[in-house]
Amino acid sequence: xxxxxxxxxxxxxxxxxxxxxxxxxxxxxxxxxxxxxxxxxxxxxxxxxxxxxxxxxxxxxxxxxxxxxxxxxxxxxxxxxxxxxxxxxxxxxxxxxxxxxxxxxxxxxxxxxxxxxxxxxxxxxxxxxxxxxxxxxxxxxxxxxxxxxxxxxxxxxxxxxxxxxxxxxxxxxxxxxxxxxxxxxx
Amino acid sequence: xxxxxxxxxxxxxxxxxxxxxxxxxxxxxxxxxxxxxxxxxxxxxxxxxxxxxxxxxxxxxxxxxxxxxxxxxxxxxxxxxxxxxxxxxxxxxxxxxxxxxxxxxxxxxxxxxxxxxxxxxxxxxxxxxxxxxxxxxxxxxxx
Numbered sequence: 074x075x076x077x078x079x080x081x082x083x084x085x086x087x088x089x090x091x092x093x094x095x096x097x098x099x100x101x102x103x104x105x106x107x108x109x110x111x112x113x114x115x116x117x118x119x120x121x122x123x124x125x126x127x128x129x130x131x132x133x134x135x136x137x138x139x140x141x142x143x144x145x146x147x148x149x150x151x152x153x154x155x156x157x158x159x160x161x162x163x164x165x166x167x168x169x170x171x172x173x174x175x176x177x178x179x180x181x182x183x184x185x186x187x188x189x190x191x192x193x194x195x196x197x198x199x200x201x202x203x204x205x206x207x208x209x210x211x212x213x214x215x216x217x218x219x220x221x222x223x224x225x226x227x228x229x230x231x232x233x234x235x236x237x238x239x240x241x242x243x244x245x246x247x248x249x250x251x252x253x254x255x256x257x258x259x
Numbered sequence: 260x261x262x263x264x265x266x267x268x269x270x271x272x273x274x275x276x277x278x279x280x281x282x283x284x285x286x287x288x289x290x291x292x293x294x295x296x297x298x299x300x301x302x303x304x305x306x307x308x309x310x311x312x313x314x315x316x317x318x319x320x321x322x323x324x325x326x327x328x329x330x331x332x333x334x335x336x337x338x339x340x341x342x343x344x345x346x347x348x349x350x351x352x353x354x355x356x357x358x359x360x361x362x363x364x365x366x367x368x369x370x371x372x373x374x375x376x377x378x379x380x381x382x383x384x385x386x387x388x389x390x391x392x393x394x395x396x397x398x399x400x401x402x
Contacts, residue, residue: 089326096322104317114315121317125325126332195311203308221274222309228276247270254301 077141085132092132096125099142102224103149109219110153112204116160120152127152139233146226146234150216157212206256214249221246260284265295269302 075083075094083091103124107117127148135144195203207215213235220226220234228242237245265288271277272285289296318324 089329092329093322093326096325100317100321101314104321105314108315109312117315118318121321122325122328126328129325129329130332195308195313199308200312203312218309222306223312225310228274243271243276246274247267250270250302250305254305257305 078137081132081135081137081141084129092129095128095141099145100125103145106146106149106219106224107153107156109204109207109223110215111156112208116156120149120156123152123155124149140230143230143233146220146230147236150220150234153216154212202257206253209256210249210252214245214252217242217245218249218253222250260288262288262292262295265289265292266298269295269299272299273302273306 075091077095077098080091080095080098084095100121104117104121107120108114111117111120124145128145131148135141207218210218216235217231220231221228226234228239232239232242235242265285268277268281268285272282277285289299
């Protein structure tokens with residue numbers, strides 16, 4: 074299997090098949106980041122499409138100083154912020170697909186030392202509560218929790234993607250998780 | 260250290276980013292402090308819950324949608340370069356032809372009317388001054 078850099082080089086040389094392979098490799102990751110940030114399928118689809126169109130348009134400006142994924146995720150983060158800015162400027166509020174669901178406490182589940190969430194399937198209700206709580210976080214905290222806890226991206230890569238220091242990654246993560254706990258009321 | 264200080268380190272601890280000496284201190288504290296241990300479980304399970312959210316996927320035909328858009332965009336933007344390329348080639352050809360003509364004019368001797376008169380005058384003088392030479396030339400030519 075070709076590496077990211079090999080595919081990028083081929084795509085730069087005009088091989089559209091190579092670019093299609095890049096899309097196949099990363100489309101779900103990009104879409105999932107966007108969905109964690111927007112909780113909207115249609116907006117996530119817009120974000121993902123814009124990301125890959127921008128990647129294609131700017132492929133020649135990618136100088137391979139960082140990993141391709143880091144560059145791709147940075148574009149994704151910026152597109153997510155753009156979508157939210159558009160949403161804010163829209164006079165008619167766009168309701169997310171989670172709006173209207175009951176706000177339930179997860180305290181019993183999460184505070185249980187015997188509870189091993191990793192082994193358990195999250196109920197639709199629990200998923201809804203968590204996603205709704207994510208939406209209440211400030212944008213930068215929502216993004217950092219998405220990248221770290223949902224996408225399992227390293228501190229170092231997050232620092233590059235969000236263009237912040239390593240120290241700030243630690244502080245923002247602590248604050249984001251603390252806020253998330255208080256939103257879920259645990 | 261107080262409980263508050265340990266709680267601050269829990270976020271790094273669940274990510275396995277705490278230096279070893281601090282990790283040992285924290286683990287010792289967790290063995291004896293029920294409140295901090297509870298905080299640890301909350302954080303650990305919250306993190307696990309986030310990690311276990313079902314991944315949302317892009318549509319099956321996502322690639323073809325993007326490739327179609329790239330194709331459309333490429334064709335639109337390609338028209339302009341082709342147009343300008345044609346103009347550029349035409350201009351370069353015109354400049355080249357002008358250059359050839361100018362060079363040709365520069366290298367060709369400029370025989371003005373005055374020079375022609377001067378040459379005829381010189382020939383007349385030559386013939387009149389040395390008619391015998393002229394006769395010799397004519398006889399040579401006649402064989």
